[in-house]
Amino acid sequence: MSKALSLDLRKRVIAAIDGGLSCRAAAARFGVSAASAIRWRQLIVKQGDARPGPLGGDRRSGYIEKHADLILTLMDAKSDITLAELQAALAERGVGVSGASLWRFFDRRRITLKKSRRTRTSRTGPTS
Template identity: 60%
Template sequence: MAKSLSVDLRKRVIAAIEAGASCRQAAMRFGVSASSAIRWHRLSKGRGDVTPHMQGGDRRSQRIEGHADAIMGELAKAPDITLADLRGTLAGQGVAVSIAGLWRFFGRRRITLKKRLGMRPNRIAPTS
């Protein structure tokens, strides 16, 4: 993801627009895109500030974290439940969540549910 342009440059573009230049003229003068100048001008009028918002980060985990008690409760009832079964059980309770969302939820808590195949013991080396 590209880095945000500096606040100093944004303020200079806004100052040029407020001094009478059009957004496109100010953008050409400072070497930025016209759409950026227009967006910054709209931000300065609306918020009074042109600082960029934070980029990146997790924006979706808070939805599933709100249902953490229900998820952990279902896991306590059936410790060997699969993610697909857990998703179906939660859907019955009105909680819409994806399997990948559940995977990340358990990953954040370092909960792993390993299923091992039943196999006969090895005579040569121990089976883990």
């Protein structure tokens, strides 16, 4: 996984830019990309410092979590609903999610549904 460049390096690049160098010249001087120097300068202007943000983690589950009540209501309405059926029902209501994101939604809540086999009972021996 990638690692954020140090705050010390970021401050030195910003100081060089403030000292009169262009973002590209400061980037070349310190051996970082021009895009990084430009982004760090924009962070200084926008929020006052160039600290790196958090790396990794889940960034997209907030979308599906907004619709948790709807998903759980649909699941309660039909107890043996499949992920594909649930995905289609959500799409009808304007919520576009993937089957994998639905699976992770239920996994976070430790909700599992074990389907029963749709075979008739054996007369000669039990089926497992």
